[in-house]
Every structure is written in C-alpha cells, then in structure tokens.
Amino acid sequence: MNQKGNVLIVDDELSIREACRKILLKEGLHVDVAEDGLEAKEKIERENFDLVLIDLKLPHLSGEDLLHWLRSFNPDIVPVIITGYPSFDSAVSAIREGAYDYIPKPFTSGELRRIVRRGLERKFLIQEMHKLREEQEKNLKLISQEKTKLKSVINSMADGVLVVNRYGKVVLYNSAIRHILNLSGNCLDKSLEEVIKRQTLIRLVNSQLKEKKKKVFSQEIGINNRDYLVNVASVSDNGEKLGVVVSFRDVTKLRKLADMKSAFLNMVSHEIRSPLSIIEGYLDVVLKGIVKDENQIKSMIERVKVRTQTLRELTDDLLNLARMESEKIKRELVPINLQEVILEMVEFYKDKAREKEIKININIEPVPSIMADRNDIALLFTNLLDNAIKYNVRGGSVDIHVKKEGFDLCVKIKDSGVGIPKESIKLIFDEFYRVKNEKTRMVPGTGLGLSIVQKIVKAYRGKIKVTSKEGEGSSFSVYLPLENLCRGLEYD
Amino acid sequence: MQQKKRILLIDDDADFIYLNKVFLESKGYRIITAYNGEEGLKKAIENKPDLIVLDVMMTRITEGFDVSRKIRMDERLKTIPVIMLTGIRKKERLPWTFEPDDNWLPVTKFLEKPISPQKLLKEIEKIVK
Numbered sequence A: 001m002n003q004k005g006n007v008l009i010v011d012d013e014l015s016i017r018e019a020c021r022k023i024l025l026k027e028g029l030h031v032d033v034a035e036d037g038l039e040a041k042e043k044i045e046r047e048n049f050d051l052v053l054i055d056l057k058l059p060h061l062s063g064e065d066l067l068h069w070l071r072s073f074n075p076d077i078v079p080v081i082i083t084g085y086p087s088f089d090s091a092v093s094a095i096r097e098g099a100y101d102y103i104p105k106p107f108t109s110g111e112l113r114r115i116v117r118r119g120l121e122r123k124f125l126i127q128e129m130h131k132l133r134e135e136q137e138k139n140l141k142l143i144s145q146e147k148t149k150l151k152s153v154i155n156s157m158a159d160g161v162l163v164v165n166r167y168g169k170v171v172l173y174n175s176a177i178r179h180i181l182n183l184s185g186n187c188l189d190k191s192l193e194e195v196i197k198r199q200t201l202i203r204l205v206n207s208q209l210k211e212k213k214k215k216v217f218s219q220e221i222g223i224n225n226r227d228y229l230v231n232v233a234s235v236s237d238n239g240e241k242l243g244v245v246v247s248f249r250d251v252t253k254l255r256k257l258a259d260m261k262s263a264f265l266n267m268v269s270h271e272i273r274s275p276l277s278i279i280e281g282y283l284d285v286v287l288k289g290i291v292k293d294e295n296q297i298k299s300m301i302e303r304v305k306v307r308t309q310t311l312r313e314l315t316d317d318l319l320n321l322a323r324m325e326s327e328k329i330k331r332e333l334v335p336i337n338l339q340e341v342i343l344e345m346v347e348f349y350k351d352k353a354r355e356k357e358i359k360i361n362i363n364i365e366p367v368p369s370i371m372a373d374r375n376d377i378a379l380l381f382t383n384l385l386d387n388a389i390k391y392n393v394r395g396g397s398v399d400i401h402v403k404k405e406g407f408d409l410c411v412k413i414k415d416s417g418v419g420i421p422k423e424s425i426k427l428i429f430d431e432f433y434r435v436k437n438e439k440t441r442m443v444p445g446t447g448l449g450l451s452i453v454q455k456i457v458k459a460y461r462g463k464i465k466v467t468s469k470e471g472e473g474s475s476f477s478v479y480l481p482l483e484n485l486c487r488g489l490e491y492d
Numbered sequence B: 001m002q003q004k005k006r007i008l009l010i011d012d013d014a015d016f017i018y019l020n021k022v023f024l025e026s027k028g029y030r031i032i033t034a035y036n037g038e039e040g041l042k043k044a045i046e047n048k049p050d051l052i053v054l055d056v057m058m059t060r061i062t063e064g065f066d067v068s069r070k071i072r073m074d075e076r077l078k079t080i081p082v083i084m085l086t087g088i089r090k091k092e093r094l095p096w097t098f099e100p101d102d103n104w105l106p107v108t109k110f111l112e113k114p115i116s117p118q119k120l121l122k123e124i125e126k127i128v129k
Helices: A014-026 A037-046 A063-073 A085-097 A109-156 A175-181 A199-210 A252-287 A294-325 A338-348 A350-355 A374-390 A422-427 A449-459 B014-026 B037-047 B063-073 B117-128
Strands: A006-010 A030-034 A051-055 A078-083 A101-104 A160-165 A170-173 A217-223 A226-237 A240-250 A333-336 A359-364 A370-373 A397-405 A408-415 A463-469 A473-481 B006-010 B030-034 B051-055 B082-086 B109-112
Touching (some): A006 A014, A014 A030, A037 A051, A037 A063, A051 A063, A051 A109, A063 A085, A078 A085, A085 A101, A101 A109, A175 A240, A199 A217, A199 A226, A199 A240, A226 A252, A252 A294, A252 B117, A294 A449, A338 A350, A338 A359, A338 A408, A350 A359, A370 A374, A374 A408, A374 A473, A449 A473, B006 B014, B006 B037, B014 B030, B030 B037, B037 B063, B063 B082, B082 B117
Parallel strands (some): A006 A030, A006 A051, A051 A078, A359 A397, B051 B082, B082 B109
Antiparallel strands (some): A463 A473
8 A cells, every 4th residue: 555645636627636636746645536426436446545535516426425425435535525615514514424624625735735644644543543453353362362272271181270369269260170079050250168168178278378478288188089189379470469279180099009008018017027026936935945845946946937938038029029110120031941940940839839738730841942031930930839829728739831822932820729709800910919808818928929920921021811710729821922032121 | 732724825827826825834824725716616615714815817807706706605605704816907997896895895805916925924914813
C-alpha cells in the first residue's frame, strides 16, 4: 500500500477535480479522479483508497448516497465532503452520516492539504489500530494455545496435581488427581475442605500456606488402598505467597518394596537370633561345666556346628543376592562339564539326602560342555537341589535329568516333596517370597534361593519352567541356550 | 528327700528341647519332652507334670495356642501351670492377644523366644517353687 496515501477525488466540475489533483500530487500522494458517483463506486471497488473527497452534488448517484454506500462498503476509507455554501446543512448531516470532515467551497490549497492530511492521518491511525488489534488477537490465540498445551501437559501427567490459592481455594487440578481423590464435578474455586475430605491433607496444605520459609512439605498418605507421596510446595511471586502446588505421586510399589525389605530384615534377624541363642546356650552349659559327660559335650558341640552352618548358608545367600543386585558383575567364562558339576553337587548333598532317606536318581545324557561362570552354575543347581531335598518328604526322591533339547541345554530337577500351592507358583521367584503353610513353616530358608536362580538363568538368556502339585512334588526345568553361553553376559 | 519337680517341654526345635533338658536336669528337675502338640497332650496326661513349657508355633502356626486351650478344658490337666513361648513378635499382629487371659490365652506366663536357659529357669522357679 502507498503509505503516503491514495486519494480519490469525486467532483463533477473538471476545474475543481484538476485543481485538487495537482495540489495533492505535489504532496506526493497518489491521486485518482471520478466525475460522478457511479464512476467513483467502480473505482473504489477496484482500487484501495485511503481517502475519498466527495462533492455532495453529483449526477447519477448523489454524494450522500455514495457516502452511505462507502460506509458500508469499507468503513476504514476516510470520506471527506466537499460542499458549497448552499448545501452546508447537508454537509452537517453528511458528517452525521459518517463523513470524517468537510471542506467548504471555495477552498484554498492550504485548507485542502490540511484537511486531506488530517484525514489520512486518521486513516493511518485506523490501520495502525487494526494492526495492533490483529497482533493482540494473535497473541491471545498464542496464549490460549500455550494454556491448552500446559493443560494437556498437566493432564497427561501420571502424578496428581492440585493448585490452591492463598485463600485455600482450588484454582487448578489435573485428571490424575480426579482419579486419585475420586473427585466429581467442577472443583474450581471450591475450598480445599469441600474438595478433599482428608484432614491430614488439609492440615498439610494449610501448614504450607502459613509457612514463611521456602520449603517443601512431604508426607506419605494412604488413599483408597494406595500409597501416595504428597509434596506441598509454595508458589510465590517476588516473595509474596500466591498459593501452593500439591502433587501426588503413587508410591504403592515402592512402599510395598520397602515393606518387603523390612519384613525381610525382620525375618533375617529372627533367623539369626534363634540359632545364635541356641548356640550360646549350648556353649554356656558346656563352658560352665553343667554338662560333664564327654559324649554329651561332643553331641552339643556337633549341634553348635550344624546351627552355625545354617547361619553361614544364610549369610551366603544374602551375599549372593547382594552380588547379583550390585552393578554388573564380572564373570569368568570357562568350559564347564555339566556332568561333573552335577555329580559333585549330589555328592555334597549325599548326607543331607540320607538324613531324610531321600533317593537321588541321576540321568545325564551326553551334552556339549558349556561356557559359563563356575560360581553361577554351581549356585543355580545347588539352590534347586537344596530345595528339592529341603521340601521333600522322608523317604522321597529327587530325579535329575540333563539333556539337549533343540538348541537348549535342559536340566530338570524333580522332587516328590510337598509341592507348591497353585496360587503361589507365580510368586516363588519374587525376592523374599516364601510359601507359608504348615508343611513349609519349619523349613529354614531366606526366600532368596529362587530369586538367585532366576537372576542367573536370565543372565544366560535362559528360561525356567515350573510344574508342581501339592502333596505330589515339584519339577524345575532350566533351559540354557547353548549358543548364548559363549557370548558376553550381564545381569539386567 | 523331696521328689523332683517334673516339667514337660513341648517344642518342635530339637535343639531347644535338648539344651533346656540338660540344663534343667542339672538344676534338679525331671524333664519330659514332646515334639508336637498331640504328643505333648498325651505325655501331659500320662505324667501329670508340675509345669508345662509350650511353644506356640510348631507344625501349625497356632498349635501351641490350641494345646493350651485343650489343657484348660481337660479335667485332668486344667490346674497345671503353663509357660507359653513364641518367636513371633508382637508387631507382627496376630489374631490373638499376648496377655494371658483365662479364655483367650489360658496360660500362666507368656515369654518371647529366643530365651536363654537361665532366664527360662528363673521364670520356672517363680511358678514351681
């Protein structure tokens, strides 16, 4: 657009048209002329004018009608009326109709320039205003887009978010919190007490609202059978407290884990305390000379040895688990002849098996030797055989079968023991889990053996299958992929 | 000479029985032993001991608990004092109280395991002497 201005002169008198044209051209404006209302209309429709000078007395279409049409066609174009003395009243009414200004005939070039300049300034002001308004609208749109974005982000969060202003009214919340607190309906502008019916939470928020220092209040709160870590942080602007942000993080799993750990610690301390007290008691009666019979002393010392051994097994398990849980462990992969390992292991458990009159049957088919860490393999099968004997019945049996199955090496250890209840099978690999019933209650154990087994099998990219029937026995089949046993391994 | 006081130890931990039998015998008691509730009740009726020391958790978690009630309901046994032992700690929240009570936990004394033979002896002396 021509910033200096585009002007149309509408007058039926040629002399006035031309005079005006010359004056305005000298001003550096773009000027066009029309000699009647219809021509003017055509030109205005075709071209962009900033200002139109309209003589009120026009043939075909009167100045008033042209003005009227112009106002509805484009209200931004500035109309200025040219009028002779006799039609001064109509000039006044034209202004009422929306003309910006008028210039009475005869006029000087100075008057024309002044009035046109003023009219154009107005036009440019209008333009500027439009531009500003557009920008404002654009900004508003952007803001609302940002708002929408923020809203979707907050709503997509898994954590529940609730913002309360300094008067304790809810000003923002997301969908997660709806779910967590079972909210229904619109909660905006409602007081916290109306929205949350939990005194602990209300107290926590209120104490943060009153808190002068900048710090985050945290508390674990149980809501509908789940545990949430609730953080209450203050929102301030230039040191002035505006409100608080309350976030809810579901820590049910973590809590469960923590509970399991403390239950485990409780169990470990119990498992350690009982044998220690027995050991202490035996040593005490021997040292104080309460028992004097040589054979009795000997049998007591033997019992001390057994209980000490159990304790050592417990610490071994704990250490093995800690080893697995610590960062990637170093493995020394060496060729291992499984037949040797199994036979060695069975030899080691011979006494334990004989004690319970358990028969161990071994069936080892020819299999290639495998590349593995000796500790891992020993730990893996020792744990399984130990369970097979521990949870077996007096006079029962354990069958060990080693074979190649497809690309896997398969070791199956089957016992005729107490079996695993159906609902417990999927839990037995969980750390600290132990089947608790009258048959297993007195069997010592840490609940860690099978976790260790599973971690090892996973490290070798193998799998483990369990079948069991209560009262009949259990069978654990370990599949280790032969080709993977040569590659680098690591724990998850 | 005064006749030896007879104590029946009922516990499934063979070491606990062995150790306390040796210790208490050295202190002048006669010890009868049983490794489960059923055997315990049978031996109680046979021997009419002066005191029964009973573990709660044996084959079943509440075995000792049931035994203590049976003792109180049996005309032949109901006057025999009972010391009950358990390794379960209070915070593990079991469906029974740990305060001796005629109906709920009809025992004379309730003690937590592990317990040393000396400490057990002290408690026994309080009741039997």
